[in-house]
Amino acid sequence: MPRLLVIGAGTGGLMVANHVARALERELADGRVAITVLSDRDTYFYQPGLLYVPFDLMRPSELTRPVRSLLHRGIRFVHDRAERIDAAARRVQTRSGATLDYDFLVLATGSDVDVDSVPGLAAGGHWFYTLDGALRLREALRRFQGGRLVMAVGLPHKCPVAPLEFTFMFDEWTRRRGIRDKTEIVYTFPINRAHSIEAVGIWAAEEFERRGIQLETFFNLEEVDPDAREVRSLEGTSFRYDLLVAIPPHKGDRVHKESGLGEQGNWLPTDRHTLNLKDHPEIFVVGDATNLPVSKAGSVAHFEAEVVAENLINLLTGEPPSHLYDGKVFCFLEAGLDKATFIQFDYDHPPVVAPPTQAVHWFKQTYNRVHWLNLQAIV
Incomplete structure (x- = not known):
């Protein structure tokens, strides 16, 4: 009986497991295939929704679901932490001391903010990439009556357009409250433009100029002096600054390094088309954990999960893998509180930024509420 083990219950992990389970329902029911999801979190958190929490546009309760409720009934869920992956033995050791063997492994371990990598940031700054951070920032905005906001972006980070989205939303938020004339907005970025994707950087710089937002390039975040x-x-x-909103650098899960699999930053060396871990055809990587030259975003995890799931369905039923990932990315980009645009690209086609519209904004809001169906591979 072939065994599939998925480590991580975020977007990529849940989509892979559910997609395979729905395709192989009979095999699961008959005991001819086994699927296990291992995660140290038993609650799924919709991270893109954190952008809206500081502006009181979404409540934390709207962003969570129990992991078990999102998994196909035939999938075994283990609430535990992976401490070591023995790729040679095809075995995973967990924090509780359990051993999970596998024939095929999916690493959907995500990434996390590394706040401590920037001295003083924890005491002097705010961020919205965690729930606690978003709630603290919400309180800071409720008190904000004007002054200088600095958006300081560190690299690498997931959801690459989110800092721009927050900045544009904040700009409009201050205008609606009648305090824009008392507010200065400074946006810093580590390289020579406003975003790592050239087309997005050009568009954002033009928007900054039109809205009176100062852009400071070649600003690599080093430290914060809270006093x-x-x-x-x-x-x-x-x-x-009067209010500092920072995007801390991100890093991959420590289990990668401790298992001898990760590179600098704990990212996993991943084949750009097959999504296999380097030198391991039985291991696949999806989502933020890869070292691929594409955005660390939910849509990337989604598109990668579809490819990996199709190949796993083949492998679990004795067929060779047949699907390749083409680098597809699709990201909505809020340009304020009621308009948005989007970018779509792949390895061979660069993005073009269209003028923001209300329709795209509402498309994004709709997706925020049907995301749960995607996770369950229902749509």
Whole structure:
């Protein structure tokens, strides 16, 4: 009986497991295939929704579901943490001391903010990439009556357009409250433009100029001085702030390094088309954990999960893998509180940014509410 083990119950992990389970329902029921999902979290968290929490546009209760409720009934769920992956033995050791053997493994371990990598940030700044951070930022916005907001972006980070979205939403939020004339907005980015994707950077710079937002490039976040209320860069520039919103650098799960599988930053070396871990045809990687030159975003995990699931269905039924990932990315980009645009690209086709519209904004809001069906491979 072939055994599939999925580590991680985020977007990529849930979609892979559910897609395979729905395709192989008879095999699962008859005991001819086994699927296990291992995660140290028993609650799924819809991370893109955190962008809206600081503006009181979504409640935390709207962003969570029990993992078990999102899994196909034929899937075994183990609430535990993977401590070590023995790729040679095809075995995973967990924190509780359990051993999980597999024939095929999916690493959907995601990424997390590394706040401590920036001295002073924990005490002097805010962020919205965690629930606690988003709630703290919500309280800060409720108190904000004007002053200088600095958006300081660190690299790498997931949901790459989210810092731009927050900045545009904040700009409009201050205008609606009648405090934009008392507010200065500074956006910093580590390279020579406003975003790592050239087309997005050009579009954002034009929007910044139109809206009176200051852009500071070549600003690599080095440290925060909470007492002086100042954020400093490796290049020697600094800004005083009244409100600092930072995007901490991200890193992959420590189990990658501890298992001898991860590279710098704990990212996993992944084949850009097959999504196999380097030198391991029985291991697949989806979502933020890869080292691929595509965005660390939910849509990427979605498209990768579809490819991996199809290949696993083949492998679990004795057929060779047949699908390849083409680098497809699709990201909505809020351009304020009621308009949005989107970018779509792949390995061979660069993105083009269309003018924002209300229709795209409402498409994004709709997706926020049907996302649960995608996770369950229902749509």
